[in-house]
Amino acid sequence: MTPPRLLFRRLRFVWVFLLGLVGLDVALRLNHKTWERHSPDGYTERVEGCAAERRDVVFVGGSPVAEGINPALIGGVNWRGERLTNHYAVGLSGGTTSDVYFATLHACPKPPRVLVYGITASDLNDSRHEPHGANSLLTLADLADWQRTRPEAAEWVTRHFWQARLSEVWAAYRYRHGVKLWAASLCPQCCPVTAEEADRQRTIGEQVASQRGYAPTRWFDRSYEQMKAGGWEQPPFEYLARYRTGSHLKYLHRLIDWAEANNVTVVLIDMPTTADLERRHPAEFAEFRQRLAEVVAVRGVPVLRATRETVGLTDQHFADLIHPNPAGAAVLSGWLKAELERIGNETSRVVRGAAP
């Protein structure tokens, strides 16, 4: 048996190496804000940004909300005779209704007056498993809730949840992307491609902070109409593949339960898409709208059908099959403001009429 002192001396290099790793870990954790600033997590940034203060109106949804609703253009909406000014958009790119539910819980510790959920057919597609929500949104309690509510996706969410937690154990691994982008921004000519990515990420972070969650994707500043005219054809829309509903839908009911319990008015918007997408997936959209109609019938939640014609959108307002471009976002946000005021006035009359 080798005495411990001798073993320590013999393995001095290994101990120093391990000490170095620990030192590195501590140094990276102490500077975590720098790395997070250079590689913002879109979900976390928006959820934390929204939770920072009490909001009047919170817009939630997947990427159509992230790209299509600009809270700055809806500010000052007249709601039951009161001007609501503090808006925030929690648009989760790639998010499903399950993700939206958990994002809402964490983004609204102080419940808002109005919660607007811009929902679309892909949000309810049970064939979709998007890891970002499991990685960024869920707490241990949320995980247990998900396992109970959606047992068919329990294994999947558990695996991704714990993978994400494990990857946070080692700071070098956790912050590797942020460190790389930070270094690239220090010396842009060293690695131009990474420096460009660093610039893009920094812009997103700044926009999320300054534009109340609205940070349109840079390459979505284009026109679907022009792209089509140029011969571009969008590849198959995988988010509606193998369409089936029921499991994510449970979380739509849970969201409405939460809103009722917290005296929050929920408004659902059936988000606009291009005519091409609806032509490609008529059965999927029919099933989606059937489900929405059932929710309205059972829960009495108002649904705004944001059709292209109603809102005034054409293919030139879209960046692809489903995402509005900044011009489309402006049109949609203007329409939404007017619609919210209309609903506010109607419900106000109902409330006034019902009052003794």
Added chain:
Amino acid sequence: MIFAGREFFLFLPIVLLVYHLLPRRAARYGWLTLASWVFYAWASPGYLWVILLLTGIDWWAGRRIAANDDTRLRKRWLLLSIVSNLGLLAVFKYAAFVTDNALSLAKVFGVTADRTWELLLPLGISFHTFQGISYTVDVYRRQIPAVRSLLDYALFVAFFPQMAAGPIVRAVEFLPQMTTPPKVTAKQIEDGLRLFVGGLFKKLFIADQLHALFVGPVFENPAAYDAAVLRWAAVAWAVQIYCDFSGYTDVAIGVAKWFGFELPANFHLPYLANSITDFWRRWHLSLSTWLRDYLYFPLGGSRCGPVRAYLNLLLVFVLCGLWHGAAWHWLVYGLYNGVLMVVHRQYDQLTASANWRRSWWWAVLAHAGTLYQLVVGLVLIRMTSWAGGGLMFGALVGLSHDPAGEAAFRGVPVLVFPLLLLGVAGHLWALVPKGEWLRERLAPVGGLGYAAAVGLLVCFGPGATQSFIYIAF
């Protein structure tokens, strides 16, 4: 499975832990062999039969060769082993190449047909077939006894650290270490750690970055770049392939040490070579010595007169080229090296007694000239088309358009230069006088440097998507 893959970082600790917890020799070797087969079958389990079949044939052939005194019978068993190994290697590696060329030739005679099948290359087949052949030949030559235990032989062939891309381990080097499970010493743990981290750093931080940042894009479309950029890309490729392959070997040797095994070195500062002959004594040593002992010497070596010796050299290098890959450019690469070897041998004999060969300026010139030959040759194995290769050669020999006053570094990402320096840091360190003395003084804090290297490769490595170059051979 590859060393830099995520699954390997789960696989390795489990295999190591269980191996050292198992008390008995048979259990340990059984576990290690099983783990090695899992490693082998990870990507394509359908090919496990290849290594199992060859293991069985070579082990049995070795036993029969050792048990027989009749030379004719011994030769038959040896032939069975060689034909089995080379036969499977030929089918998997060269069948598509031969078929494609036959079909191209048939087109000349008006017969049009396309190859409709595809064969994946089983992991490490170029390496473990050579190990199998060396074993049965050594038994035939009575240089080693035949292995009694099939399990021991299976572990020798499949030992996962070196199975995918070498070094090609000889039975005489490995089997004596297996008599009793070797105990791991503190020095082996330390050296293994240095090699493991250093190898991954070479691969992930230097080779993969050079590929992603510079070498890949330039070789993909050389027409889009200036001659100066093409020259730098050729140099960067030389550093990339060295860091990729020597990085793999370092990891292999390091991991083997953690199991208590010593594998032979595969590199010895190859870019410090002062001739092409010297280079092949420093680069992929286990292959060059294998070709010398099992091909060049049996062909007669240099004992049958100069003409025959030169032909033997040419043949060995052409086959060496083809061993790397079944393609015409590999054949040309082998031929290029063979011709250089012949020319150098002739030159060596003619000028052996010249005094100027011992001067410092000649040493510098010899280093520079050798490096130039190597860089030119390496373009052959990286070019994506003959036209692209032609542009690279034009730049390297000064034939390409080179605008007057063109900046020597314009168009080269700044990060490439520190990466190149890091890639040859080991070579430069060897040139530093008192390098060993410094190394000893730095040893206490050396661990911090390796920890920093881990941080760098985790944060700045482009990930594990880029496979090791030599695994494809």
